[in-house]
Amino acid sequence: MEERARDDRAEIRDDVLNLEHGHVADVVEHLNDQEPEDAAELIGKLPDERAIEILDQPEFEDSAEVVANLPIERAVALLAGMSADRATDLLTEVEEPLRSELLARLDPETRNAVSHLASYPEGSAGAIMTTEVVSVPTTWTVGDTLRHIRVVEKSRETIYTICVLDPKTRALVQTVTLRRLITADPAAPVLSAARYSKPITVTPTTDQEEAARLFSKYDLLAVPVVDDAYRVIGIVTVDDIIDAIFEESTEDAQKFGGMEALDEPYMDISFLKMMKKRAGWLCALFLGEMLTATAMQHFETELEKAIVLTLFIPLIMSSGGNSGSQATSLIIRALALGEVKVKDWWRVALRELPSGLALGAILGTIGIIRISVWQMLGLYDYGPHWILVALTVGTGLLGIVTFGSMSGSMLPFLLKRLGFDPASASAPFVATLVDVTGLVIYFSVAVVILSGTLL
The missing domain is CATH 1.25.60.10 (MgtE N-terminal domain-like)
Structure with missing residues (x-):
């Protein structure tokens, strides 16, 4: 023992x-x-x-x-x-x-x-900033500033960005990087080591993603957080931004998978919490998919007359869902990076409409060729009206892929406008939406093309 x-x-x-x-x-x-x-x-x-x-x-x-x-x-x-x-x-x-x-x-x-x-609210610059800032008055020299940094460096999160303040109002006048201080004349005023451009700042309520864009655009190591009087109340460092964006991107990825974001590591979260995070979305998606059965019941007569149409239902549904998921992924990322704004929805629509038509035409052509080859080689007999069946599938794919691209690209804008996270426009959600409408489009096309023959 x-x-x-x-x-x-x-x-x-x-x-x-x-x-x-x-x-x-x-x-x-x-x-x-x-x-x-x-x-x-x-x-x-x-x-x-x-x-x-x-x-x-x-x-x-x-x-x-x-x-x-x-x-x-x-x-x-x-x-x-x-x-x-x-x-x-x-x-x-x-x-x-x-x-x-x-x-x-x-x-x-x-x-x-x-x-x-x-x-400060979660997701804001104020929530991730630190109040431990290296600041000096404009009356100091470069040498004074370097001596001050040596004294306080252990109690500061970063010393790479120094805030130069007005000695009377304490308002931010300029920022100086440690690199420029080291290479400057110690006897020169500290402002002589600053750049001529206006300092880049954020407010406490600035969104983390907007702050991240500033870091990327201006290649910053830190950015001061100022109040309405331009007084420095904190500083956001690049490692803070990386941690915040990593956490946010993880949440977006989980939401895009069709579930609530986890607030704990996967291996640490309890079984009941995991069920709570996943079951709600799955139930909502399941109820949405029930509309698929309703749509098929509406076209029950057409299905009885043309059983051959059912062979292509999985093909039709998956193609529409895939095109919608593609468009949603592109737009959610573009919104996150600031490449598009909510006001740009019409410009996106004008891009996605021809894209959807082109993609639908490609898939429709492949579908027609596939049916024709199988029929001619005797691999499957689609009946005496197989050409019309092929045309129905091809036209249906054209309409469904176009609709999927349009709905998938517009849904994130709608959610953003309503104040929701665009990442909530998950791939399963878009696929469910397109599944239901895709069946309606498919059978509507079939009624038009096959009327008087199979229907």
């Missing part, structure tokens, strides 16, 4: 050494594989600076549970040392009453910063 205890202590000692000296990304990956109680025990044995560095990583999945398992005083000390935005995210995951107790024990400055950040 004593030997086993010694082995356990040795294993813990080795783990602590690895956590203390290993790369923080590898450390986080290792801790994610541990139970929260075990991870908390390991974190508790680390120096504050190293523990804070680990907890500051957004990839640390169980950080809230780890903090909850730490002694209250140690947890407060670590939270106070973390970046304000990360501490805010972590505290929102801690359950009551522990969350209120931790907040009450934080120093006033940290508590105010956390409460301030928590007040």
Whole structure:
């Protein structure tokens, strides 16, 4: 028993050494594989600076549970040392009453910063910014600024963008990059190292996707967040944007698959939560597909007279759904990247109409050729009116693919206009919509073409 205890202590000692000296990304990956109680025990044995560095990583999945398992005083000390935005995210995951107790024990400055950040809506720049900004007055020199950076760098999330403020109003005058500071004359005014263009800024309510577009367009490492008086209230860094966009793209991908977005990792979410996320959408789609049976019942007489038409129903339905899903994917991504706006719906419609007609004509031609080849080679007998059957399938595909492209491209605009996430226009949803209308189009075409022969 004593030997086993010694082995356990040795294993813990080795783990602590690895956590203390290993790369923080590898450390986080290792801790994610541990139970929260075990991870908390390991974190508790680390120096504050190293523990804070680990907890500051957004990839640390169980950080809230780890903090909850730490002694209250140690947890407060670590939270106070973390970046304000990360501490805010972590505290929102801690359950009551522990969350209120931790907040009450934080120093006033940290508590105010956390409460301030928590007040901004999810998905906004304010929700992901940090209030720990390197700022200097316009009266300082380059040398003064560099000395200040050396003093405060450990308490700031980024030092690559320095905000230069009006000494009286505290309003943002300009931003300076660390690279330009290093290459500038130490005796020169700090503004001499700034670019001549107006600084790029966002407001706290700016959408994360809009902020991401600014980072991409202007090749930024950080962007200041300003209030109505142009005072700096925080800064959004490129790693914040990457984390936010990664999370948002994951949610969009899940929604596009026809389910609610998961708010936990796949392996951690409970069975009941998983059912709740998936069952609702599946039931809605199932009820939508019931309309397919209704449509087929409406054309029951035509089906009895021309059984051959049923052979091509799967072909017709899948082609319309596929074209609609293609169009939806393109438009949702274009909206997310800002390539098109809601007001551009008519321009998209003018592009998708000829595209749908062309794609429908291609698939319709292939369908006609396939029926003709099978008939001529004797692989299947479509009856004496096989040419009309082929024409029905070809024309039906033309109409259905065109409708699929148009509805798939317009649905995201409609959802956006109504205030919903365009990603809710999932591929299964579009496919269900096109399935029902596709059958109506198909049998309507059949009634026109085959009237007087098979019908």
